[in-house]
Amino acid sequence: MTASASVHVPRPAAGPAPGAATIGSGRALALLLFVGGLIGLAASAVLTFDKLRILENPSYVPTCNINPVISCGSVMRTEQAGVFGFPNPLIGLAAFGALAAIGAGLLAGAGYRRWFWLGLQGGTFLGVVFVHWLIDQALYEIGALCPYCMVVWATVVTLFWYTMLHNLRTGVIPVGPRLRTVVREAARYHWALPVLWAAVIALLILNRFWYYWSTLV
Known part of the structure; x- marks a missing residue:
């Protein structure tokens, strides 16, 4: 007599099994x-390097100073570029380095406890909040854009969204039965939300700097 082994697969968004390690x-x-x-780590490294060069030589012109709108130097010299008392790219060096390490661990077959995934979710959420504040400042206070910063914006939003989808589907973030259909459709x-987000930001940039873009047409 033989017994067939079975693998229990928890329902999406129902929460991990109590004994799941x-x-x-x-x-x-x-x-x-x-x-x-x-x-994100590469973009943060370039920004950190350019910031150090500016601190060393205030007349230094970063290579991403392309025109009056796309100008890293204009952004790096503002208070918003060091809102916590040190250059913002240093945050990126630590955060993106950690994300790359987490991804490498998962590729190697690692698994993490629920509290770890919730911490990752919280960290990416704080990153999204900070990024959108920086977007607002760049568009409506500073009046200039940094290409490497925009790479960071897109990376943070994408990582937040797909981390949240994973946590909803695996039950790390439990939802009720009525929302499970929404999670499945999402x-x-x-791809829809990241594309929509990028389109909205692109339209905001187009509108904000239309006075300059129109001169190029």
Whole structure:
């Protein structure tokens, strides 16, 4: 007599089993965290280097000073570029380095406890809030854009969204039965929110600096 082994798969958004030790992820999310972390890390490193050069030589002109609107130097010399008392890119070096390490661990087959995933969710949420404050400041207070900063914006929003989808689908963030259909549809059209976000930001940039863009037409 033989007994067939069975694998229990928890319902999406129902919450992890009480005895579950760790929660892993699919390869797609793991790769996204790893690659996104590396992209953000590279952008933060370039910004940190340019900031140090400006501190060393105030007349230094970063290579991403392209025109009056796309001007990293104009952004780096503002108070918003060091809102916590030190250059903002230093936050990116630490945060994106950690995200790349988490992604590498997941690619290697690691799993993390629920509190870890909730911490990751909270961290990416704070990143999104900070990024949107920086977007507001860049558009309506500073009046200039930094290409590397925009790379960071896009990376943070993307990582936040896909981390949240993972946490909803695996039950790290439990939702009621009525919202499970919403979660499934959001996962099905997972690309829609990042594309919509990018389109809205692009329109805001187009509108804010139309006085300059119109001269190029």
